[in-house]
Amino acid sequence: MAQSSIEWTEMTWNPTTGCTKISAGCKFCYAEVMTKRLQAMGLEKYADGFAVRTHPDALSLPYSWKKPKVVFVNSMSDLFHPEVPLAFIQQVFEVMNNNPQHIFQVLTKRAELLYQYSNKLRWTDNIWMGVSVENEKVMDRIDFLKGTGAKIKFLSCEPLIGPLPNLDLTGLQWVIVGGESGQGNIRSMKEEWVIDIKNHCQQQDVAFFFKQWGGKNKKAAGRELQGEIFSQMPILM
Numbered sequence: 001m002a003q004s005s006i007e008w009t010e011m012t013w014n015p016t017t018g019c020t021k022i023s024a025g026c027k028f029c030y031a032e033v034m035t036k037r038l039q040a041m042g043l044e045k046y047a048d049g050f051a052v053r054t055h056p057d058a059l060s061l062p063y064s065w066k067k068p069k070v071v072f073v074n075s076m077s078d079l080f081h082p083e084v085p086l087a088f089i090q091q092v093f094e095v096m097n098n099n100p101q102h103i104f105q106v107l108t109k110r111a112e113l114l115y116q117y118s119n120k121l122r123w124t125d126n127i128w129m130g131v132s133v134e135n136e137k138v139m140d141r142i143d144f145l146k147g148t149g150a151k152i153k154f155l156s157c158e159p160l161i162g163p164l165p166n167l168d169l170t171g172l173q174w175v176i177v178g179g180e181s182g183q184g185n186i187r188s189m190k191e192e193w194v195i196d197i198k199n200h201c202q203q204q205d206v207a208f209f210f211k212q213w214g215g216k217n218k219k220a221a222g223r224e225l226q227g228e229i230f231s232q233m234p235i236l237m
């Protein structure tokens, strides 16, 4: 486990590591960059670099956390990557099922596989399930998410690199929006795209979290939208 600087969580837990790029949102994958650093530092967990690996020894960790935590599951991977066996995903779910004192936030881009596995998983209230939606091309992920048994469903629209027209948030509880950041050839996010998503959330009583504008200096760009900070979480709604 590790404390996290991500604004919408407290800490991370990585029972799997590694991934492969699947869509435009992966272009500047944070997990890939971090993996290279951790591998260079000699961390055993990252000895195989960004290859997909399961870590059964990580499964006991949530039982040892004394206080209730909000946990981002797999910041360094995608739990629903096709190379992760269903049996291992079921083990991860069993740990989450057995630890209702913690909230587990699971985020995937493999929404179709998530949908296919959904009936084989136990969806306790403490599991928040999200899909990443960076542009219009991958909006079908939202329908796959809606078809799962998750009690709390959310979207992570980060990095938002295009508008999300005709957004239907029926059955969802939370939307996070953020722009791309870094020193490379980053793609900017238009205010009108963010406002459109925020308006949909407000119309449909969905919690809205605006994480950042991003850019080359994300601290300076901040996280104000129309003079306001939006940090809603589903649990508070």
Ligand code: SF4
Binding pocket: 019, 020, 021, 022, 023, 025, 026, 029, 030, 031, 032, 076, 077, 078, 109
């Ligand atoms: S799905 Fe996530 S972890 Fe995997 S390559 Fe894309 S951004 Fe990185």
